[in-house]
Amino acid sequence: MTTPAKARSVHLVSRPQGEPVPEHFSIVDEAVAEPAEAEVLVRNRYMSVDPYMRGRMNDTESYVPPFALNRPMEGAALGEVVASRADGVAEGTLVLHNRGWREYATIPAAEARPVDPDRVPSVTSYLGIAGMTGLTAWVGLFDIARTAPGETVFVSGAAGAVGSAAGQMAKLRGAGRVVGSAGSTAKTDYVRDGLGFDAAFDYHDGPVAELLAEAAPEGVDVYFDNVGGEHLEAALHNMRNHGRMALCGMISQYNAVGPAPGPRDMFQAIARRVMMQGFIIGDHMHRMSAFLDDVGPWLADGSIRADETFADGIDNAPEAFLGMMRGQNTGKMIVRL
Amino acid sequence: MTTPAKARSVHLVSRPQGEPVPEHFSIVDEAVAEPAEAEVLVRNRYMSVDPYMRGRMNDTESYVPPFALNRPMEGAALGEVVASRADGVAEGTLVLHNRGWREYATIPAAEARPVDPDRVPSVTSYLGIAGMTGLTAWVGLFDIARTAPGETVFVSGAAGAVGSAAGQMAKLRGAGRVVGSAGSTAKTDYVRDGLGFDAAFDYHDGPVAELLAEAAPEGVDVYFDNVGGEHLEAALHNMRNHGRMALCGMISQYNAVGPAPGPRDMFQAIARRVMMQGFIIGDHMHRMSAFLDDVGPWLADGSIRADETFADGIDNAPEAFLGMMRGQNTGKMIVRL
Incomplete structure (x- = not known):
């Protein structure tokens, strides 16, 4: 798979007072960095939009730092390794990481967790019910x-x-x-x-x-x-x-x-x-394994229903976030890239 | 000791809206009942006025029932048994109970807890720091x-x-x-x-x-x-x-x-x-014994200071309560009867 020279990401360009609107965001074409030693290049397939991201749009220190202006925003994403300089992470590996809001992400392999698509009802479960x-x-x-x-x-x-x-x-x-x-x-x-x-x-x-x-x-x-x-x-x-x-x-x-x-x-x-x-x-990531042990059987036998609402394309990611904030989603809101 | 025919108690005669005033209370002369079988007659020496009593003056069901109108109010009190028809409770015993706001109380012996004045800095500690x-x-x-x-x-x-x-x-x-x-x-x-x-x-x-x-x-x-x-x-x-x-x-x-x-x-x-x-x-009375084990040494060696503010006489009990609500006390507010 060849790496494109450029790809799109979503920047926060100004900080909302009150309700955010599309003008607070900008879709930006940026050079895709080749992975350095111990890094991987991930082509993002899905990204999550979540209510907590609204807090990161304010310029106030809280439990997560504010989004920087005029930089790609961050958030959970699921993608495929398309180039790897990290031992043990092969191209084609599906990984979960925190550099969403962009089509391609060049990240330390240590920040990308490989996930097994066969263990969940759908691969996007890792952004939702199994995540x-x-x-x-x-x-x-x-x-x-x-x-x-x-x-x-x-x-x-x-x-x-x-x-x-x-x-x-x-x-x-x-x-x-x-x-x-x-x-x-x-x-x-x-x-x-x-x-x-x-x-x-x-x-x-x-x-x-x-x-x-x-x-x-x-x-x-x-x-x-x-x-x-x-x-x-x-x-x-x-x-x-x-x-x-x-x-x-x-x-x-x-x-x-x-x-x-x-x-x-x-x-x-x-x-x-x-x-x-x-x-x-x-604060509770150490409970992930106990959680999966408990919830895994419910997912496997269909006892839990986890619906998803999809938006398509990074151009629509800001609107997907805004719609989720207005309650347009049923279940997990996900942007398909 | 002879039992008086009559003694005074404090009634709530109307329910305050907002700040209570002396007119919400009345000092009433009432017949003193002789103790029945398993009861004791207690001459109250000290009674407690506490902020939570304000809630009981409202006509709303909460974690304690409202005070009845035109009846003696209730609250922690310390007194001396002056007549007893209960096995094992001798006249002269100092007891802690919940029928304050009155000079004499005729109560089931089971509701009166004997206390030892030699175990605390002052006997009134049982209404405060040791209670x-x-x-x-x-x-x-x-x-x-x-x-x-x-x-x-x-x-x-x-x-x-x-x-x-x-x-x-x-x-x-x-x-x-x-x-x-x-x-x-x-x-x-x-x-x-x-x-x-x-x-x-x-x-x-x-x-x-x-x-x-x-x-x-x-x-x-x-x-x-x-x-x-x-x-x-x-x-x-x-x-x-x-x-x-x-x-x-x-x-x-x-x-x-x-x-x-x-x-x-x-x-x-x-x-x-x-x-x-x-x-x-x-809800936590089962912790009293562990509490006393822990705090007893601090009381004995003077590590804890527990000041008391006294008012004298049942006529002054309503004003003692009102003053406490306005913050006129330092430490525990107690009425000496």
């Missing part, structure tokens, strides 16, 4: 929130990649009732009928606290938060005593300008003895 | 927030009963830096010079987040919350990664009419991997 997405759902539910059989679990963003996985895993592990929220009737139908949640509501249909109280009349033991804001407050006010919250994401707040309001009447956290724990999946 | 107050500080710090040696601990309400105990216990167990907040210069001097906190600030002196950032420039590992509101938000925004919060009380919100605002920018709980856990000491 960080699935691990996030599993760690949040079981390590962080200690979900136990018989409990009532509420998952916000239930039609999204992490939310759909979390609800199904809770159910497979014996949760008594699993409730999800999503942003349209089509999605709540999908969450209930397609994913097997016991109940689902469209958060546009009224105050979330009331919708949740109807869907979980005996209260919530575990809240898996992907949304934050009104959802988090609603969960707090519907929590059963000794409930736990895994705070995974707060997509409703990522475009906020200025500090977003917090959940009112926080005293409920005391009265109900609620535990709220924020987590970042990067 | 629920001390246990609350110890459980919050070590069971809930898992405070480790070398860490930075922030305690709000640091001149209060629980706060002053928490800060000193953190220090005795090797915390690297202990910071307290209080509501006057006299109190912050006391917290720093009298109790040995490393730093203290008066929360009236500016935005709490800024005062805390100055007092704990490298951030906070453990926040022991007695205050809520702006303090809770300030702690969240000064938390170090993997910090823990023991949510014990939120005295700034107890008089709130309508839902009090929550901590803004809750996403910080994710970015910093913060754990927030509400707790009610009644």
